[in-house]
Amino acid sequence: MDQTYKNAACVAVWLGLTPSISNSPSQNTIISPLRIPREDSLWGDELISELVNRPYWSRVWVIQEFLLGSDVDIWYGKNNINIELFQDMILDHAGVNLHVIQHMDYTPSKIPHRAWSLATGRTPERHPDFSRPLWRLLVDHRYSMCKDPRDKVFALLGLVPEEERDLLGRFFPNYDMSEDHVVIITLIHLQEYSRVEDECPEIMSTSDDIFLGLGVNDRSRRRELLRRTADVPFDYYDDLTGNPLDSSD
Structure with a gap:
């Protein structure tokens, strides 16, 4: 499996439907685009909280696919975002600088969200050897x-x-x-x-x-x-x- 993910052109991570679709069987529901949150955007913070606590992140068998893929796209409803931008977003949400994690062996006293271990375990300079x-x-x-x-x-x-x-x-x-x-x-x-x-x-x-x-x-x-x-x-x-x-x- 590790070779499959290492050699894949792109790995697609499916986090599920948007809240509006998850709560409604209607086929006519309009999916809102995934917007990049700003510090003053409550809506953005709520969306990120939703994404980083999805069941996907708690499954042990997804660790390989997330860390070993050379290019990873995160899909949420009909929207997608590349891994680098997604990582920046969730680290900002947790209030942690990636440099601190990579170079100071930082470990939080309490895991801030389900996506934490995977998000901080994937660093560009280490690919493809994770x-x-x-x-x-x-x-x-x-x-x-x-x-x-x-x-x-x-x-x-x-x-x-x-x-x-x-x-x-x-x-x-x-x-x-x-x-x-x-x-x-x-x-x-x-x-x-x-x-x-x-x-x-x-x-x-x-x-x-x-x-x-x-x-x-x-x-x-x-x-x-x-x-x-x-x-x-x-x-x-x-x-x-x-x-x-x-x-x-």
């Missing part, structure tokens, strides 16, 4: 949602650096694995590889950002998964195939 360590992707997109919890990891594989992807590719994606097994192997990877190569912080049951990225909210379950991770008797760097975990684990 690869980032898995632990960082899990943290940055920890609020993304999916029906299958295993996709919290699988949907990010196309965005990790090649060397790391080769290691993870020995096990993932594999939908025959249980959710717990996916989490345990990911934790082993983060502890054995990412802590050395990418300075991943030590993972404890209180590591909310990492565990939210893995879809594990309960503290007691986190402690149990960490215990099971410590008990797995295998060397992560061995040339293993298949599932290294005992089926009864």
Whole structure:
């Protein structure tokens, strides 16, 4: 999938209909053009608030398409806007300068809207290589949602650096694995590889950002998964195939 989006001439992001059409089945509804908001435009602020909180931004499988496409158009009703202008608009709406985010490792104490992680993760100078360590992707997109919890990891594989992807590719994606097994192997990877190569912080049951990225909210379950991770008797760097975990684990 990552190669499909990287090679696409343009990726079209569909955010849905305008509020007037969403609330009315009429085929004769006139769609208002998407206007660029100004600081003194209440209507513009309301529109941007509507756009950046659409369900699209909360889906984990859209991360690849949004970040990897060389050219992205945002569609809303019959209107469209290019990604660069859209990014400027939502950063202005959040009151944050892109330079601060890119060069000062700025992270808000509270995510201002659903589109935040994707909008700030896409920077022109990094295209087409938007690869980032898995632990960082899990943290940055920890609020993304999916029906299958295993996709919290699988949907990010196309965005990790090649060397790391080769290691993870020995096990993932594999939908025959249980959710717990996916989490345990990911934790082993983060502890054995990412802590050395990418300075991943030590993972404890209180590591909310990492565990939210893995879809594990309960503290007691986190402690149990960490215990099971410590008990797995295998060397992560061995040339293993298949599932290294005992089926009864």
